[in-house]
Amino acid sequence: MRRRSWFGFLATVAAGLAVAFLVVPIVAIFANASPGRLIEALGEESARDALWLSLRTTAIAMAIVVVVGAPAAYLLALRDFRGRALVLTAIELPLVVPPAVAGIALLAAFGPQGIFGSAIAGAGIELVLQTAGVVVALLFVSAPFFLRQAIAAFAAIDPRLLEASRTLGAGPFRTFATVAAPSARAGLASGLALAWGRALGEFGATLMFAGSLQAVTQTAPLAIFAEFNRPDGFVAALALSAVLIVVSAVLLIGIKLLGGDRAVEGTER
Amino acid sequence: MKRGLSLEVDTPLRDFPLRVELAVDPGERLAVVGPSGVGKTTVLRLAAGLLSPASGRVSLGSEVWLDTRASVDLQPERRRCGYLFQDYALFPHMSAWGNVAFGVRGARRQRRDRALQMLERFGVAGLADARPETLSGGERQRVALARALAADPQVLLLDEPLSALDPVTRKGSLRELHGLLEELEIPVLVVTHSFDEAALLADSLVVLDRGQVVQRGSAAEISARPRSAFVADFAGAVVLRGTASTEPGGLTLVHLEGGGAVRSTDRGEGRVAVSVFPWEISLEPAGSAPADSVLNRVEGEIASLTSVGNRVRVGLAVPQLLSMEVTARSAEAMGLEAGARVTAAWKATATRLIQV
Numbered sequence: 001m002r003r004r005s006w007f008g009f010l011a012t013v014a015a016g017l018a019v020a021f022l023v024v025p026i027v028a029i030f031a032n033a034s035p036g037r038l039i040e041a042l043g044e045e046s047a048r049d050a051l052w053l054s055l056r057t058t059a060i061a062m063a064i065v066v067v068v069g070a071p072a073a074y075l076l077a078l079r080d081f082r083g084r085a086l087v088l089t090a091i092e093l094p095l096v097v098p099p100a101v102a103g104i105a106l107l108a109a110f111g112p113q114g115i116f117g118s119a120i121a122g123a124g125i126e127l128v129l130q131t132a133g134v135v136v137a138l139l140f141v142s143a144p145f146f147l148r149q150a151i152a153a154f155a156a157i158d159p160r161l162l163e164a165s166r167t168l169g170a171g172p173f174r175t176f177a178t179v180a181a182p183s184a185r186a187g188l189a190s191g192l193a194l195a196w197g198r199a200l201g202e203f204g205a206t207l208m209f210a211g212s213l214q215a216v217t218q219t220a221p222l223a224i225f226a227e228f229n230r231p232d233g234f235v236a237a238l239a240l241s242a243v244l245i246v247v248s249a250v251l252l253i254g255i256k257l258l259g260g261d262r263a264v265e266g267t268e269r
Numbered sequence: 270m271k272r273g274l275s276l277e278v279d280t281p282l283r284d285f286p287l288r289v290e291l292a293v294d295p296g297e298r299l300a301v302v303g304p305s306g307v308g309k310t311t312v313l314r315l316a317a318g319l320l321s322p323a324s325g326r327v328s329l330g331s332e333v334w335l336d337t338r339a340s341v342d343l344q345p346e347r348r349r350c351g352y353l354f355q356d357y358a359l360f361p362h363m364s365a366w367g368n369v370a371f372g373v374r375g376a377r378r379q380r381r382d383r384a385l386q387m388l389e390r391f392g393v394a395g396l397a398d399a400r401p402e403t404l405s406g407g408e409r410q411r412v413a414l415a416r417a418l419a420a421d422p423q424v425l426l427l428d429e430p431l432s433a434l435d436p437v438t439r440k441g442s443l444r445e446l447h448g449l450l451e452e453l454e455i456p457v458l459v460v461t462h463s464f465d466e467a468a469l470l471a472d473s474l475v476v477l478d479r480g481q482v483v484q485r486g487s488a489a490e491i492s493a494r495p496r497s498a499f500v501a502d503f504a505g506a507v508v509l510r511g512t513a514s515t516e517p518g519g520l521t522l523v524h525l526e527g528g529g530a531v532r533s534t535d536r537g538e539g540r541v542a543v544s545v546f547p548w549e550i551s552l553e554p555a556g557s558a559p560a561d562s563v564l565n566r567v568e569g570e571i572a573s574l575t576s577v578g579n580r581v582r583v584g585l586a587v588p589q590l591l592s593m594e595v596t597a598r599s600a601e602a603m604g605l606e607a608g609a610r611v612t613a614a615w616k617a618t619a620t621r622l623i624q625v
Contacts, residue, residue, distance in 0.1 A: 161360060166344070167348075167349070168416070183361065
C-alpha cells in the first residue's frame with residue numbers, strides 16, 4: 001500500500017476540524033432543545049409574530065431584489081461604459097460594511113433627519129419603526145449578494161446566443177426573458193439563495209433603522225435577541241433559533257434545486 | 270417577391286478600417302473569403318444589424334435597413350436575417366425543436382409543426398426533443414440551419430458554416446450545403462477562410478484583405494488571374510464541373526462539362542465537382558508524349574498569364590477555366606504566351622471529387 005504523505009494527513013485533519021467546527025454549534029441547538037419544548041416555544045405569540053414577519057419581509061425584499069436586480073445586473077454585465085468598474089465596486093460595498101454602520105447609513109439617508117427624510121415624509125411614506133423600514137434594511141444588506149452573482153452569471157453567457165435570439169426576431173426584452181435569464185438560471189438561483197439567507201439573518205441594520213417592535217419590525221433574529229435578554233429566556237431563544245435554521249435550510253435547498261445542478265455546487269463557469 | 274441585398278459600409282476595426290461594398294441578387298450566392306482577422310464576420314454582423322458601422326448603407330430591395338446619413342438603423346429583430354453562427358449558437362436550455370421554433374410566430378402547435386417540418390427537411394426530425402449538448406457537430410449544424418430558415422428569412426448569412434465540423438463530416442456537409450444553397454431563392458452571403466469551400470458554395474467571390482476588397486469574380490477567374498501574391502497564395506483549388514462514372518480498375522472517370530475528361534482516385538458517381546490545386550499541375554508543350562505515370566492530361570489554350578513574384582499563374586481554357594502555377598523561370602523557358610496551346614498534367618491522386 002502506498003504510504004500517505006504527511007501533507008495528505010494534515011489536510012484531512014484540517015478538513016475534519018473545519019467541518020466539525022461549523023456543524024457542531026448548529027447541531028447543539030437541536031441537541032439542547034427537545035422537540036416538545038420547541039413546539040411549546042412556538043406557541044408563544046411573539047415567536048410566531050417574529051417568524052411570520054421575517055418570512056413576509058424577506059419575501060418582499062427578495063421579490064424586489066429579483067425584479068429590479070436581474071435587469072440591472074444584465075445591463076451591468078453586458079454594457080461597457082466609463083466608470084463601470086467603479087459602479088461594480090460601489091454596489092458591492094454593503095457586503096463589507098458592518099451592519100451597525102449600514103443602519104446608521106440608512107438613517108443618514110432615509111431617516112427623519114436624513115438627506116431624503118423630508119422628501120420621504122412628504123410623500124407620506126414612513127420607514128422608521130415601520131415594516132417598510134425592515135424591507136429597506138434587508139434590501140440594502142442583501143441585494144449585493146444577488147447582484148454580484150447575477151452579474152457574473154449574465155457575463156458568462158455566450159454573447160452569440162443573445163445575438164442569435166435577436167436575428168430570430170426577438171427584441172431586447174424577449175431575449176432577456178427567454179434566452180439570457182434561463183441561461184443564467186443557476187447563477188441567479190444561487191445569488192437569490194445567498195441574498196435570502198443574508199436577509200433572514202439580518203440583525204444590526206434592522207435594529208438601528210427600523211427598531212424592534214413586536215409584529216411590526218421585530219424579525220426572528222431580533223426576537224431571539226429579545227428572548228435571550230429576558231431572565232430564563234434562553235430556551236425560547238434556542239427554540240426560535242432552531243426554527244430559523246430549518247426555515248433557512250429549506251429555502252436554501254429549495255432555491256438551489258430550482259436553479260439546477262450547477263447551483264447546488266454553487267459554481268459558475 | 271424576393272429582393273436583393275446591397276451593403277456599403279465603412280467602419281474602423283481595431284487595426285484597420287473595414288471598407289466593403291457588395292450586392293447579392295436573389296438566388297445568388299456570394300462568398301466573402303480571406304484569412305482570419307480581415308473583417309469577414311464583421312461584414313455579416315453589419316448586414317444583420319448586430320453592429321452599426323461608422324457610415325454606410327444596407328438595404329434589401331427598396332427597404333432601407335441602415336442609412337447613416339438618414340439616421341436609419343433597423344434593429345436585428347426587424348431585419349430578420351437567417352444567420353448561421355460559426356459555432357451554431359444553439360440555445361442550450363431548449364430542445365432542438367424549441368430552437369427551431371424560436372423564430373416562428375403563431376400558436377405553440379403551429380410553431381412546433383413548422384419546427385418539425387424544418388427538422389424533417391434537414392433529416393434530423395428524430396432529434397426534435399434532444400438538447401443541443403447531446404448532438405454531434407453535424408447534427409447541430411442541421412438544427413442551426415433549420416432554425417435560421419424556419420421563419421422564412423429574406424437573406425441567409427452563413428459564418429464559416431463548416432469550420433466547426435470534423436474533416437469527415439465536413440465533406441458530406443459541404444455537399445448538402447451546396448444542394449441547399451442552390452435551391453434557395455433569397456440572397457445568400459457566406460463567409461469562409463477556405464477558398465475551396467467558397468469556390469463550391471458560391472457563384473462569385475469577394476476576397477478581403479485587412480478590411481479591403483482586393484479582388485472580385487468567380488473562383489476560376491480569381492485563381493487563374495490573381496491580382497496580387499496575396500490572392501495567389503490564398504486562391505487554392507479551382508473547381509471544374511463534370512459527370513463521374515466508375516471505371517473498371519476502381520478509378521473514377523469524370524467527363525468535364527464543355528469537353529475533356531479527368532481521372533480521380535476519389536469515388537464519385539453522377540454530377541461532381543473536381544478540385545485540383547494550381548501547384549499540383551505541371552505544364553508541357555501541347556502534343557508531347559506522356560513521359561510518366563501522370564493520368565490526367567488536358568490540352569487547352571492559355572487564356573491568361575499573371576506574374577506573381579517568382580511564379581506565374583496560368584489560366585487555361587480546357588474549356589472550363591483551369592488555373593495552374595509554374596515558376597517564372599520555366600514560364601520563360603517554355604515561352605508561354607496567351608493563345609498558345611499547352612497540356613496540363615496532374616496525378617489522379619491529386620484530384621479531389623465532391624458529389625454535388
